[in-house]
Amino acid sequence: MIDHLIQLAPDAKTLEAGRRLFYSRRWRLLGGDGEWIWGEFDVGGKRPITSAVQVVRGKFSCSCRARARPCAHNLALVLLLKNNPDRFTVGQPPDWVRSVQHQSGRAPKTIKDTEQAEDRLSARLELMTSGVDELELRLLDVARRGIADTQGQGEESWLSMATRLTDAKLPGLAGRVRRLAGLGAEGTEGEIARTLGDLYLFVRAWRIRDEFPPDRREELYQLAGITTKKDELLGLPAKEDHWLVLGSVSGTEDRLRYRRVWLRGERSRRYALLLDYAFGDFPFEQSWPLSASFAGGVHYYPGSYPQRAVFPEPRPGGRPYDGLKGYPSFQDMLANYRRALGVNPWLLYYPVYLDDVRPVKEGERMKLVDAQGRALPVSADHTGFYRLLAVSGGGPLSLFAEFDGYQLRPLSLLTQLGLAEA
Structure with a gap:
């Protein structure tokens, strides 16, 4: 121990x-x-x-x-x-x-606390609806102008839209719009069109949210920025398993540091996404070293395709992790990805473990090629591609990555010594 x-x-x-x-x-x-x-x-x-x-x-x-x-x-x-x-x-x-x-620890809620929380939620939903109304008008304006003309106005057009969404308590949508500003001139029309389509789909879904089953409505709220309170989440049944830390991504937005940590269950083969935030120099609450394993119960946020979770009481795994098996081809991976989108169309990150892929560089383009010869691009912000080339020596390797529907972002790879950062 x-x-x-x-x-x-x-x-x-x-x-x-x-x-x-x-x-x-x-x-x-x-x-x-x-x-x-x-x-x-x-x-x-x-x-x-x-x-x-x-x-x-x-x-x-x-x-x-x-x-x-x-x-x-x-x-x-x-x-x-x-x-x-x-x-x-x-x-x-x-x-x-x-x-x-x-x-x-956790303190129990009183009836008064519950009533106040409901009043705050009602007021927030009203404010959010006003923000959704304005978002729809802006999306229709982009449709009339066209993507090229909107991009020609510079990133300020997107940033002003993101600011208004933040004011309307819609941080999830604001983040997606802010990423459009970050694409700049290098962003493809396909990437921009997909994000705009997701936003408009959200607008239409928001109008009929009361008709959704609870899980689907919770996913809609999570996308908007409303998440289940941690104490309520811990009251839901936990998924017990032996969990392996497969990779993590960290960054900073306006002094707010974020970290995404991906776990995979040994028996369930389910992924769990742990999302943490820390302001300024404050540390994250828990350390999740790559390739470490933990036993215990993971509590998933409600949803029809749950990914995000909390792991309140991890215990040392105490034994080797078994059962790490990946997709043999991109065809199988994409088939599962399409099924996942059919359940939750707003998936921003899709975790994939891939067997038998080769890193290939063609000019300035970096790709991964599977055993069938099919290729998918590697994210441009991935800085470890030459490490993949060095480790593979041009041969196949196994790696874990995030997939956004267009490109892969490798996070770890399997070596003779175990998992290593990609």
Whole structure:
């Protein structure tokens, strides 16, 4: 168990820093209660750094400014528990640890809370509907002008539309419009037309949302930006399995950092998308190292084709992951992708594990070619294509990628040593 916590280190630099802190004599008030361990690190006259680790479930908390968790202080605590357990005093946690433990719990809702939440939702839906009305007018204006003429007006046209959608509490739609601005002159008419078509489909669906079954309506709300509260989600049945971390994508939008982590269940062969946000320099709550495996229950957000999920209590997998099998050809992959779109037409990312594909570079175009000779382009923002060429040596390999309907974005590949970043 303790060794697995050490393996959750986000990188070798953080682990080495944790080892140095392990030898430090600045640790004070080291303690534990059988579930959590904690300690205060003296920084010389200033407020000490407070660090705590939930040993069984692998949750980490620290007041330091490191962006990743576990941080060096968390890892030092784990190393202390492994090598010098006598330094810990068993007892009641101090107030700051109680606060961390309380944040990990869930408080029940009252009837008044429920009524207030319903009133807030009703007011938000009214505001969102006004934003949808304006979006429809703008889409019809683009249809009259044509895509080329609209693109000729520059990205400000898209950005102003995105700003209005944000004001109307439609962040999901605003993000899609903002991506149109990011395409610039390199964006193809096919990409733009697809996004505009998705937006208009949303407009028409929004008008008849009350006629949808609950799962389909929840997907519509998720696209708009309304998601099920975490405490409500944890009340839904969980999908128990042995989960493998297959890949992740992170980035920043207006100082808000995001991270997409993809898991795959060993028995169910289902994918789960963990979507996290952190503002500024604040760290993400959980570390998900590539190729690590976890056991436990994943709670999916409601939907007719659920992808996004939360994993509240991951436990170390404790054994090798079995059953990693991919698509033998793009034909099989695309057939499943079309079926998925038939259930949820707003899929932005589709996870695929591919067997027997070769990276090929033709001029400036980068592609993956399957055993049947069919090719699909690689995303232009993928920076590791030459690594794929080097690892494959021109031969076939297995990799995990995101597919957006047009191109693939490789996230990891299978080597003799296991999964590696693509």
